[in-house]
Amino acid sequence: MHLLEVENLTKRFGGLTAVKNVSFNIDEGEMVGLIGPNGAGKTTLFNLISGFLEPDSGTVKFEGENIMGLAPHKIVNKGIARTFQVVRPFRHLPVIANVMVALKSPRGARKIEWLKTMERKAADLLEDVGISELALEPAENVGHGTLKRLEMAKALATEPDLLMLDEPFGGLNPLETDFLTKSIMRMHLDEPSRGIFIVEHKLYALMQIVQRVIVLHQGEKIAEGTPEEIAKNKTVIEVYMGKGI
């Protein structure tokens, strides 16, 4: 049984088919990348899996259970956490309280160990992503790099079985990218059974960490394979660079 099974997923916006018959699987402990040019339907695919959009046809199964049509918060409590491409912090709250919101959800609250308070747990999560010194700062005052990491801490707070990261490196400088790559790797080692699904444009950073890559183009899956295979794939190069190279 796969962790996540996506079968023939289709989503239309009026006349435009954003996602067309996409099928793929993610296994436990696998790190999978999703790439594709702008407008390929990557974020739409994310929204379909996490329940923010309703697909027109197709099925999404998580741990053998059909999760299609469930409300987003129910899907999170089943074990799929996601981050957003554009950061969505709670600006009135301090950084640590942002994480506590996720710990207040049924799944986040379930995982709090005995005698470990919510505050302690939230501080540990901030420590994991490396922003614990900004814990008491209001979220509206901290920088973009911190917010990107905060997004990740919020997603990790629900202890997901499948973590979906939407452009985690977007808008980060090389140093921050390097740091985040390392924390993703460490996260992967800490929890080997957790699947990770990453959408990313910075192919160099992505190819270093993932085991398998899925390529979308105009809503269709055009290739799937290891990073080396994808880098040599003719269709993928054509899609990215144009014909005749």
Added chain:
Amino acid sequence: MVKNYLRRAYSSFAAHVFDIPPRLMSFLFLLILLIIPFIGLGQYYLSIMIYANVLAIFAASWDLLVGRTGQISLGHAIFFGIGGYSTALLFKFLGLPPWITIPIALLVGSSAALLIGFPCLRVKGPYLALVTMAFPIIMHSIVKWSPLSHIFGGEFGIRRLPAFFAFLPIRQQRIAEYYLTLILLFIASVIIYKIANSKTGIVFVSILDDEVASKACGINVTKYKLMSFIVSGLFGTLAGCLQAHLLKVSNPPMFELFWSFAPIIVTFLGGIGTIYGPLVGAYIYYILDKYFLTIQLPKLCEYFGVALPDEFEYAKLLIFALIVLILVIKWPRGIARFITDKLEDLEEARDFDERGPRIWKRYEKNDK
């Protein structure tokens, strides 16, 4: 042993109840409010303070719903009226005293909040504001014009409600009513403040900031919105009950637009999203309205030989609209927060003079 237990109980009470941020300020504020009946104010001014207490409860409940949860309600009068009418109807048909009718009215009010909240929370932002605005208008016509209106006493409402302290002489009655409303205000605002600053309150603010992101955190947004609606409705109903028994009448104006907009004016005066702001705002509002505009302004006009037109009564809300407009531009965070910010700055400056900024002091404390 008993003494020890009492001390522990007191310290836990103090830790939970007196943990209000500008501590000195709120303490002084409370002290002033406590001695007000003994500084020789007339009946009229004491009445103003009583109604200010009621409005403060009402506005604080509005602030929890709008300032903290972000569910804009322009129809909070619905709870005010439901409170007034349920306690009045229970008295009219069953003859129960206020001590029994008010708790029942609170139950009615919170279930009404649940019923109203369910369809309301399907819509967002300005649409929610419009939908909530419709409810008191509907109720207003039901109690005033509809075929059912004879139950509600029609245009004149239900009159001759019992006073809270009918057995006391009139002057003592006012003082007792003042303390009753003050105690209820204290209890209500502490409960609302505690809820707003609990972990549930954090979730409320997350809904205000970004509903989609709180869904992505696994929060059942509808549940929390309803919780906020119910708590807010409960205390709104309490204010309505008090008002009905203080005026000894429940009439259709309780559902009028004024009671939907009064908490908004008051909250913006004091500072939205603070919970303690509306309390300050309520007193400022009543002092401005009932002292300056009702007593001082006619005197001033008389002095200059100008006659105030009779329609001036209706223009008062316009003046408040102007005041709120100026405030929003000048102090968008409200008067109460403006003062507390200044106090905090002073404190910070003093700390800095003594031994560096506050953050260093915290580390020193940890070392010990």
